[in-house]
Amino acid sequence: MVVNWSSDGVHHKCIRQHTMEPLHMVNDEEFTKQEILGALEKFDSSRVQGEDGMNSSILLQTYKCFPNFFTEIYNACLRRGYFPKQWKRSIVKPGKEGSTEVTKYRPISLLNVGRKVLETLLIGRINHHILSNRLLSENQYGFLPQKSTVNAAMAAKGFVWENLQQKKFVVMISMDVTGAFDAAWWPSILSK
Numbered sequence: 001m002v003v004n005w006s007s008d009g010v011h012h013k014c015i016r017q018h019t020m021e022p023l024h025m026v027n028d029e030e031f032t033k034q035e036i037l038g039a040l041e042k043f044d045s046s047r048v049q050g051e052d053g054m055n056s057s058i059l060l061q062t063y064k065c066f067p068n069f070f071t072e073i074y075n076a077c078l079r080r081g082y083f084p085k086q087w088k089r090s091i092v093k094p095g096k097e098g099s100t101e102v103t104k105y106r107p108i109s110l111l112n113v114g115r116k117v118l119e120t121l122l123i124g125r126i127n128h129h130i131l132s133n134r135l136l137s138e139n140q141y142g143f144l145p146q147k148s149t150v151n152a153a154m155a156a157k158g159f160v161w162e163n164l165q166q167k168k169f170v171v172m173i174s175m176d177v178t179g180a181f182d183a184a185w186w187p188s189i190l191s192k
Contacts, residue, residue, distance in 0.1 A: 012187070015187045015188055015191050016187045018187075018191050019186075019187045019190040019191050028078060028079075028125075030071075030075045030078065030079075031071060031074050031075055031078060031121050032071075033067045033068075033071050035121060035124070036063065036067075036070060036071055036074055036117065036121065037060075037063065037064075037067075039117045039120040039121050039124070040056060040059060040060045040063055040117055041060065042120065043056035043113065043116060043117075044056065045057035045060075048110050049110065049113075050090060050091060050110045050111045050112035050113065050115070051089050051090065051091050051110070051112055052086075052112045052113070052114065054112070054113050054114075055113065056113050056116075058113075059113045059114065059117070074117070074118060074121060077118055078121075078122075083115075083118065084114075084115075086112070087111075087112050087114055087115035087118065088115070089112070090109035090110055090111050090112075091109070091110040092107045092108070092109055092110075093107060093108045093109075093110065094107055127144075127145070131144075139155070141155075156172070160172070
């Protein structure tokens, strides 16, 4: 995919440039061997392999033989703010054939295990920072550990019930935001 950025104004060019620069955080602690091992052990070894042809059990056994080597690779990625280009590649399988549901046509990407481990490590760090510093609203339910749509529905039900008991009016608005971020300008989101 070729992106034409020639129509960007000065403001947009500055934002794009800002998002291309790696973040240098002084308090980033290096990944530990135990942290990497824990990430590797989370994966199901029976899952289909990515482009590299390795499943998680192969990488896990290799890691156990060379833990210092792998730890250095993942920490170099962290220090440099770098995600290897090879790990950005995937094998794309078509969606389910013969289905009448639109969502079943979505293709499936088979990702390299090394990439999945790095993502797991980074997501763990990001979640720890966000949750330990209470940077999210208590009303955030999506994409958080031990929270789901059931929790959101129960919170809404509790809010409605409490206000109806007090003879107050309750108005609820529901919005379908499926695909809302598909057309979003990502450099602006990343810069925030």
